[in-house]
Amino acid sequence: MRIILLLVLALAALPLRAQVPDAEPLAVTLETHRSQIAKPSRQSIGPVIEALAAVGPEARPVLAAWADRRLGLLGDRFVLIGADGLADVVTGEAVEGEAKALRPNSGVRALIAGALVQFQLSDPDPARRAAALEAIARQAEPGHLDVLRNADAETDPALAARRDRLTRLLTIRFDPDSAARIAAIESFGTDTGADFQAVLNPLLATTRIAAAQLPAVANIAAELTPGDDISRADAYRLLVDEGLAPARLTDADQKAALAAHIADGRVGGIALARLSDPALRDAAYGALVEAGLVPPAASADDVDAALAAHRFADIHAEPDASVTDAARSALGAMEIREIAMQGADLALDALSLASIYFLAAIGLAITFGVMRVINMAHGEFIMMGAYTGYVTQTVIADRTLSLVVALPAAFAVTFLAGVVLYRLVIRHLAKRPLETLLATFGVSIALQQIAKNIFGTQARPLTAPAWLDGAVSFGEGISISTIRVAIFLLALMFLALFLFIMKRTRLGLQVRAVTQDPGMAASMGINPDRIAMLTFGLGSGIAGIAGVAIGLFAKVTSELGSDYIVQSFMTVVVGGVGNIWGTLAGAALIGGLQKGIEVLNPANTLAAQTYMILFIIIFIQFRPRGIMPQKGRAAEA
Missing domain, CATH: 1.10.3470 (ABC transporter involved in vitamin B12 uptake, BtuC)
Known part of the structure; x- marks a missing residue:
């Protein structure tokens, strides 16, 4: 009875064991995202590329072949297309048949190149490591910061200095820690490089806003006074663009609106002969607004009231004021050094x-x-x-x-x-x-x-x-x-x-x-x-x-x-x-x-x-x- 019981338990366990896939992670990832890899889209392929990169070094040949359009499909099987024929991407075994080459567009290839840099930074060939740094510098992304920090130690002094500089530049751009960003800015000292300036300038970029009350957490570059720092016309135009006030009515638009609503020689209850008076024209237009025939428009008093009720300011895109202060100080010192030079x-x-x-x-x-x-x-x-x-x-x-x-x-x-x-x-x-x-x-x-x-x-x-x-x-x-x-x-x-x-x-x-x-x-x-x-x-x-x-x-x-x-x-x-x-x-x-x-x-x-x-x-x-x-x-x- 004991022997029969053991056999039954063993047979019962077989289906459970078959449910656990005994496949390599690369094969699983390729199988999971087969349709997206076969027909990639620039908007949705990012997570797929990240999943392949997370597999590890064995995914590097696949990503490189995909970027070079040497990755193909033979039925349901991914293969590498080479001069000597086809090879299975997972096992490397030669296969026979005619594969369909996958041809990602330039946007997808750019994403693949970004994922490949984590492998290229550890490549024994200095030229490949230099190419990886160049790729990051040309199209940096937030994820590249951790890639640079976690990469193997660089043995080439020139490449090590270049990688250190690139790491500090990306720290200024992407690091969530403001203290680290400020330290990276200060680490450049008297440097006046164009790449350093290109990183600092966006930190001081501003957007002009108008609001009844300025945001309490906003990094305000300067508050503007209509008539002094900004013209009244531009200030009111900003209110109109942000939907905070109705548009001003030009004389031509007013005349066109009045002419479109003439009835029995009168407009808004006012005779046509009396419309030579600007005040009566305004009154006629106001009557049309009350009747719902024309949209409301701001008068001069409305403009004054709207400007008085709102505040105007230039707001930094960078939310942390300490970072913008450090960037401004660095650019100011850089300008002084450039004048001295x-x-x-x-x-x-x-x-x-x-x-x-x-x-x-x-x-x-x-x-x-x-x-x-x-x-x-x-x-x-x-x-x-x-x-x-x-x-x-x-x-x-x-x-x-x-x-x-x-x-x-x-x-x-x-x-x-x-x-x-x-x-x-x-x-x-x-x-x-x-x-x-x-x-x-x-x-x-x-x-x-x-x-x-x-x-x-x-x-x-x-x-x-x-x-x-x-x-x-x-x-x-x-x-x-x-x-x-x-x-x-x-x-x-x-x-x-x-x-x-x-x-x-x-x-x-x-x-x-x-x-x-x-x-x-x-x-x-x-x-x-x-x-x-x-x-x-x-x-x-x-x-x-x-x-x-x-x-x-x-x-x-x-x-x-x-x-x-x-x-x-x-x-x-x-x-x-x-x-x-x-x-x-x-x-x-x-x-x-x-x-x-x-x-x-x-x-x-x-x-x-x-x-x-x-x-x-x-x-x-x-x-x-x-x-x-x-x-x-x-x-x-």
Whole structure:
């Protein structure tokens, strides 16, 4: 009997055991949502994708195949469609037949991509992890915050920093804890990134409302007073839009309504002949309203009463005031930093331009400041130096070597040109500044024409070496091209060289002696004519080196020098004739002034130059001898 009883119990248990499915969770999930997966809808497929993602890593190939349109149905069986044929999604076994590929639309594929990121963040391939972060950043959802926080530790430092930043950005957007959001905002410190700004700006977005009483829990950005903060017409229009007041009646609408209800020469009991009176028209319309023939409309008194009975305010979409305060503070600090960075960037641009003007004017400071010779051909010496650099590059292919050769070559060429100009023209016109100006102006035109005949009118390239490409950055948003940095250093080098020559060499001593008293210098055995020739050649040679430097970023044409001759003269005159430190100060003033005017009036270059010249004219009225005038007998010569 015991054996029979055990057999009966065992047989009775079989149906109960058969009711418990012995299938994998993935198979159960696919079977449960078969119809929705086969015909997905963007509005209802979200929970299905979440259910598949919750299965775990084994669902990843299915989701990836679905997104790539490689998931298909073979009868009632889900299969993966590959180059080698079909395979069962659960068992991986190869199957035979012709499957129907499932083709989700772009909206469904976007949801699938969002679900896949939790698997991609743990992928061994860094490229896949980076793609997952990019997908989250492009279309973030609240669920991604927990995915980022719960993902495996990132081993790649760059990806770890990127994931940490993305986690903090999503914390600001989606975390329900206000304290965590505020801490995330403050964690960015001095960051001015566009993604950070894009997260903060929606927190300060406002909606304008009107109500008899403002909501007690609302995060009010500002309460508005009709007539001051908001026009009365806009305030009443807001009341009408929210159904809190009837619309105003225009004259045209009133006349149309009255004309539509004329009966026996009367409207609302008032004769047509009397409707020229606005008050009677209002009374006639009121009678029609009482009769239910036209909708009610607000009068001027009704408008005043409605505006007085309601309050108006801009309400933040973000309900927590502490979060909006933190966002506002961060954006305010960011704006201050951006203004500071723009100022620093402008200062660097002005310093770069000042170094260019100083380099172009230092040779002129020698010839004009020391020798009192107005050399209008100084710009053409700059042009000759630039063309010397171009010719050197056509001979020597290596850019670095050609630049090293071009600098002394340009000095030699323009030094000799300056000596020749002095011997043939300048020395014969000594102490005749007007004739010197006219003669050198003629030489300037002749040199430009010679350059056109030799090199043509097209701009010639003067390419900088590769190590001068790019820019030097100073923090976020502040940078200056490497070429301009090199020119700045070159200007400092020539300043030091000039000071060394004038203060520490025999030539400098003789130049200072001839400058202060040529007659006394001659009686001491110094040849003033020879010193003047060497001084003129030195100034011309420095102009040639300036031409090579300027040609690295400016177009090399026969008119190159004319673009800098005016600024060079202004630099020398404003700084103080005959004073190298004054030339440096003048270059800083001219460069800073030009950049400042360009910022205020960037669209009109000619107007900017006009303003700069006007400023210089006014400046000279108060400081006719410049910022740092030369002292002693040399200043009186």
